[in-house]
Amino acid sequence: xxxxxxxxxxxxxxxxxxxxxxxxxxxxxxxxxxxxxxxxxxxxxxxxxxxxxxxxxxxxxxxxxxxxxxxxxxxxxxxxxxxxxxxxxxxxxxxxxxxxxxxxxxxxxxxxxxxxxxxxxxxxxxxxxxxxxxxxxxxxxxxxxxxxxxxxxxxxxxxxxxxxxxxxxxxxxxxxxxxxxxxxxxxxxxxxxxxxxxxxxxxxxxxxxxxxxxxxx
Amino acid sequence: xxxxxxxxxxxxxxxxxxxxxxxxxxxxxxxxxxxxxxxxxxxxxxxxxxxxxxxxxxxxxxxxxxxxxxxxxxxxxxxxxxxxxxxxxxxxxxxxxxxxxxxxxxxxxxxxxxxxxxxxxxxxxxxxxxxxxxxxxxxxxxxxxxxxxxxxxxxxxxxxxxxxxxxxxxxxxxxxxxxxxxxxxxxxxxxxxxxxxxxxxxxxxxxxxxxxxxxxxxxxxxxxxxxxxxxxxxxxxxxxxxxxxxxxxxxxxxxxxxxxxxxxxxxxxxxxxxxxxxxxxxxxxxxxxxxxxxxxxxxxxxxxxxxxxxxxxxxxxxxxxxxxxxxxxxxxxxxxxxxxxxxxxxxxxxxxxxxxxxxxxxxxxxxxxxxxxxxxxxxxxxxxxxxxxxxxxxxxxxxxxxxxxxxxxxxxxxxxxxxxxxxxxxxxxxxxxxxxxxxxxxxxxxxxxxxxxxxxxxxxxxxxxxxxxxxxxxxxxxxxxxxxxxxxxxxxxxxxxxxxxxxxxxxxxxxxxxxxxxxxxxxxxxxxxxxxxxxxxxxxxxxxxxxxxxxxxxxxxxxxxxxxxxxxxxxxxxxxxxxxxxx
Numbered sequence: 001x002x003x004x005x006x007x008x009x010x011x012x013x014x015x016x017x018x019x020x021x022x023x024x025x026x027x028x029x030x031x032x033x034x035x036x037x038x039x040x041x042x043x044x045x046x047x048x049x050x051x052x053x054x055x056x057x058x059x060x061x062x063x064x065x066x067x068x069x070x071x072x073x074x075x076x077x078x079x080x081x082x083x084x085x086x087x088x089x090x091x092x093x094x095x096x097x098x099x100x101x102x103x104x105x106x107x108x109x110x111x112x113x114x115x116x117x118x119x120x121x122x123x124x125x126x127x128x129x130x131x132x133x134x135x136x137x138x139x140x141x142x143x144x145x146x147x148x149x150x151x152x153x154x155x156x157x158x159x160x161x162x163x164x165x166x167x168x169x170x171x172x173x174x175x176x177x178x179x180x181x182x183x184x185x186x187x188x189x190x191x192x193x194x195x196x197x198x199x200x201x202x203x204x205x206x207x208x209x210x211x212x213x214x215x216x217x
Numbered sequence: 218x219x220x221x222x223x224x225x226x227x228x229x230x231x232x233x234x235x236x237x238x239x240x241x242x243x244x245x246x247x248x249x250x251x252x253x254x255x256x257x258x259x260x261x262x263x264x265x266x267x268x269x270x271x272x273x274x275x276x277x278x279x280x281x282x283x284x285x286x287x288x289x290x291x292x293x294x295x296x297x298x299x300x301x302x303x304x305x306x307x308x309x310x311x312x313x314x315x316x317x318x319x320x321x322x323x324x325x326x327x328x329x330x331x332x333x334x335x336x337x338x339x340x341x342x343x344x345x346x347x348x349x350x351x352x353x354x355x356x357x358x359x360x361x362x363x364x365x366x367x368x369x370x371x372x373x374x375x376x377x378x379x380x381x382x383x384x385x386x387x388x389x390x391x392x393x394x395x396x397x398x399x400x401x402x403x404x405x406x407x408x409x410x411x412x413x414x415x416x417x418x419x420x421x422x423x424x425x426x427x428x429x430x431x432x433x434x435x436x437x438x439x440x441x442x443x444x445x446x447x448x449x450x451x452x453x454x455x456x457x458x459x460x461x462x463x464x465x466x467x468x469x470x471x472x473x474x475x476x477x478x479x480x481x482x483x484x485x486x487x488x489x490x491x492x493x494x495x496x497x498x499x500x501x502x503x504x505x506x507x508x509x510x511x512x513x514x515x516x517x518x519x520x521x522x523x524x525x526x527x528x529x530x531x532x533x534x535x536x537x538x539x540x541x542x543x544x545x546x547x548x549x550x551x552x553x554x555x556x557x558x559x560x561x562x563x564x565x566x567x568x569x570x571x572x573x574x575x576x577x578x579x580x581x582x583x584x585x586x587x588x589x590x591x592x593x594x595x596x597x598x599x600x601x602x603x604x605x606x607x608x609x610x611x612x613x614x615x616x617x618x619x620x621x622x623x624x625x626x627x628x629x630x631x632x633x634x635x636x637x638x639x640x641x642x643x644x645x646x647x648x649x650x651x652x653x654x655x656x657x658x659x660x661x662x663x664x665x666x667x668x669x670x671x672x673x674x675x676x677x678x679x680x681x682x683x684x685x686x687x688x689x690x691x692x693x694x695x696x697x698x699x700x701x702x703x704x705x706x707x708x709x710x711x712x713x714x715x716x717x718x719x720x721x722x723x724x725x726x727x728x729x730x731x732x733x734x735x736x737x738x739x740x741x742x743x744x745x746x747x748x749x750x751x752x753x754x755x756x757x758x759x760x761x762x763x764x765x766x767x768x769x770x771x772x773x774x775x776x777x778x779x780x781x782x783x784x785x786x787x788x789x790x791x792x793x794x795x796x797x798x799x800x
Contacts, residue, residue, distance in 0.1 A: 038329050038411065038412060039411055039412075041411060042329050042407050042410075042411035042412065045329075045406075045407045045410055045411050046329060046330060046403055046404075046407045049402070049403045049406050049407060049437060050399075050403055052437060052438070053399045053402075053403065053437050053438075053440075053441045054441070055441075056437070056438050056441035056442055057441040057442070057444055057445050058445075059442075060441065060442040060445035060446065060486055060489070061445050061449075063485075063486075064445070064446075064449060064460065064482055064486065067479065067482050067485070068460060068478070068479065068482060071477060071479055073464075073476070073477045074459070074464070074476045074477035075477075145452070145456050145457070145458060146456055146457030146458050146459075149458070149459060149460070149477065149478075152452065152458040152459070152460065156448070156449070156452065160448075
């Protein structure tokens with residue numbers, strides 16, 4: 001057993017000849033306090049994992065919905081406000097406009113990207129506003145959170161989805177307003193891709209929630 | 218497989234706040250998690266001492282507490298369980314050691330998302346403060362157990378002391394903790410998948426990394442469900458909904474206005490989280506123990522791939538057995554049969570792991586360092602606690618044993634103490650790497666033997682009083698005549714608990730003495746181990762590899778390779794050097 005000095009580790013690392021990594025990425029200097037860059041696809045990995053967690057959260061609520069409904073007795077179906085059809089259409093269209101914006105990004109058409117991205121963000125805000133209208137309509141009809149287990153789930157599911165979608169709207173707004181600073185750890189193309197996948201997922205999730213509220217009660 | 222991770226060119230921040238408090242360095246965050254768990258474990262142990270004192274001398278005033286009511290006993294029990302399960306067993310092995318060593322062991326400069334990592338820790342810290350606040354509000358801490366069973370946990374203060382604001386703080390704390398754990402899990406998985414260095418294929422990862430990776434997957438799936446359950450419980454408590462509260466309840470002479478909810482729904486949601494949580498606590502320990510047994514047996518781990526598969530199988534099956542916590546709930550015997558069969562099948566991968574640990578030890582040149590002692594102690598406790606689990610997995614036996622001390626003994630040995638032994642093993646092993654100084658081995662060995670004998674002395678007798686019908690959660694055992702003959706056993710267990718917890722003060726002394734006065738770790742690889750954390754200085758520089766990107770050429774446990782000059786061949790050595798046995 002040989003005693004080794006504290007610098008041995010670094011020498012050891014050099015033994016493999018090619019152990020020195022590539023030069024610092026462009027736009028970075030020694031003394032940079034920011035965390036190192038990571039491969040761009042790691043952002044997508046992170047997002048997919050976040051979506052897995054979100055999916056489990058909603059699956060737990062949906063399984064509770066199914067079990068609670070199965071207990072019968074006090075369950076009375078909550079009427080689905082008609083405006084939800086309109087909101088659903090808005091969200092589906094927003095997924096299309098988002099893809100249109102991303103095409104602009106690929107084609108280096110900055111104004112096209114900004115315009116369609118802005119439209120998508122606006123549609124997201126419109127959806128949220130529409131959901132608030134739906135809640136108000138229900139409240140005016142005397143259907144509140146605690147009125148019935150069915151209405152409880154209606155508010156919980158739409159509320160939880162709305163909060164997640166609000167996060168998506170904020171992400172869209174940030175990506176749209178931020179531009180594409182060259183020194184950013186997260187370039188605009190990756191940010192737009194990640195925000196886009198999140199947005200599509202929120203759209204799909206909404207369709208599932210809507211179908212459950214429409215047909216599952 | 219990601220190989221293009223750029224070298225870390227960032228330097229350590231110099232200001233106190235950025236360097237030590239709101240740090241994004243995974244090593245600082247790992248230590249923060251560890252210290253949080255250290256504080257939490259002493260709070261949790263103090264609560265258990267108060268309970269044990271009361272159980273041994275029910276009529277006496279408890280020191281530092283005074284006379285104890287049954288409700289106060291239940292509040293202590295609830296807080297002890299919650300603190301230990303979440304802020305110790307989930308926090309230290311996974312978030313503490315995992316944060317510190319996962320990036321280094323895979324050759325990364327940091328976690329994938331350092332800011333998120335910092336946020337995870339500080340949310341966990343806030344969750345801990347919110348939980349502790351429950352002691353200091355009107356009504357005190359909740360009394361519904363760490364499982365927070367509804368309807369008791371859902372009704373509010375009308376149901377008893379601690380069930381008002383105290384219970385609300387408990388739910389909020391768990392919700393915050395869940396959010397933090399989800400973010401942590403996301404970070405761990407992404408880092409493992411995308412930031413491995415050149416040559417670090419999945420099957421070259423140390424078993425510690427596999428354990429943290431699999432645990433993170435479990436956490437991602439399980440904590441999301443706990444968060445959903447907590448949300449519904451909060452709504453039942455404060456918004457008048459009836460998810461978990463059944464109709465027609467009369468509490469404190471008052472008719473409860475809720476209708477038609479199901480307490481069993483809470484149990485299903487809670488245990489869908491709760492059972493994986495058991496594996497979240499123990500899997501990192503399995504990784505650490507495999508890592509250490511191989512090193513101090515000077516042998517490759519026996520059956521590396523089998524170990525990976527066994528951990529994956531345990532995690533996978535662990536997601537499908539939550540119903541075995543609910544055999545008493547009146548579930549269909551057919552469901553109980555399915556849950557029982559699945560539960561007992563976990564015995565297969567568990568046995569594979571145990572045999573592989575023994576196979577690793579077999580014929581090895583064993584070095585009984587303190588870390589090794591704790592690792593072997595882990596195996597002993599894992600077998601003991603695992604065997605009692607097979608009893609409880611059978612509905613017919615569980616119906617008799619479920620509400621007795623048998624369950625207390627089982628989960629303390631398998632989930633509590635075994636996991637703690639994993640933490641101790643990791644601490645004695647990695648302390649020189651983390652702090653550049655050794656813990657005292659002499660004190661460590663005394664600490665081990667007192668703890669090892671102590672925990673058996675505390676928890677083995679519980680099996681026997683359980684067979685004599687002793688219920689758990691009773692605050693006063695003298696109130697029931699058939700329990701009176703067992704008073705002396707309680708007395709024995711309480712004395713054992715005092716001695717064992719006293720021995721932990723030795724550890725605390727060793728820890729802080731080691732930080733400042735421990736003998737310096739001059740060698741960067743004092744244990745002559747093979748993985749990447751032993752190729753960097755102690756403690757490692759801010760970006761771990763000082764601007765280099767390490768490359769890996771071999772598996773993680775190449776000890777005593779035939780023909781090699783030395784009995785360990787580090788992962789980063791290319792073939793020519795390995796043949797010469799040069800390090």
